[in-house]
Amino acid sequence: SYELTQPPSLSVSPGQTATITCSGDKLGGKYACWYQQKPGQSPVLVIYQDTKRPSGIPERFSGSNSGNTAALTISGTQAVDEADYYCQAWDSSTWVFGGGTKLTV
């Protein structure tokens, strides 16, 4: 089965750029998306189709996907961005999640 790998944690200072990676075999040939989940809350879609932001998601969130790695970049990270982030892709008619990255700001 297809697997997506994320670093368990990342720590950045306020105002810095945070880049969370997601690795999978030939992931660049698929589309990736990203969810933000704050404690006690449901996940929220922040990036879909590699680079697109849903309505209401701040411009500081951006995405990329090439080769075997997708990335979520948060520019000018704010304290409110502290959360768990999950990547997701579709493979063989199944939805696959990465293990999640805890972002500390």
Next chain:
Amino acid sequence: QVQLQESGPGLVKPSETLSLTCIISGGSINSYFWSWIRQSPGKGLEWIGYIYYSGSTNYNPSLKSRVTISLDTSKNQLSLKLTSMTAADTAVYYCARGAKGIAPSGATYYFDSWGQGALVTVSS
């Protein structure tokens, strides 16, 4: 704005069957993949399975033998049944709407709406 609301027993005994429902309101059932996803305490997200609005289903291979997902379009109600529950099935269970988009390099799939989640504990 679609809204999803899960409901079901908060406590299930080992070996019993879990039954959860999700009421879908404020949006169309059509053209979406209606899914269940769970999250064990302190752990990541695990996709359980989906039912397409047309009725076709697909399940996570690791759970396939124990899972049934159904959709009652007359009631806008999504259901999950998970048999032979064990402590390892203790989790928050989410229902979610899966969307399919057409993109330059093919189709793109993502969950654009989630319920608030239902905590299910397996204990005698």
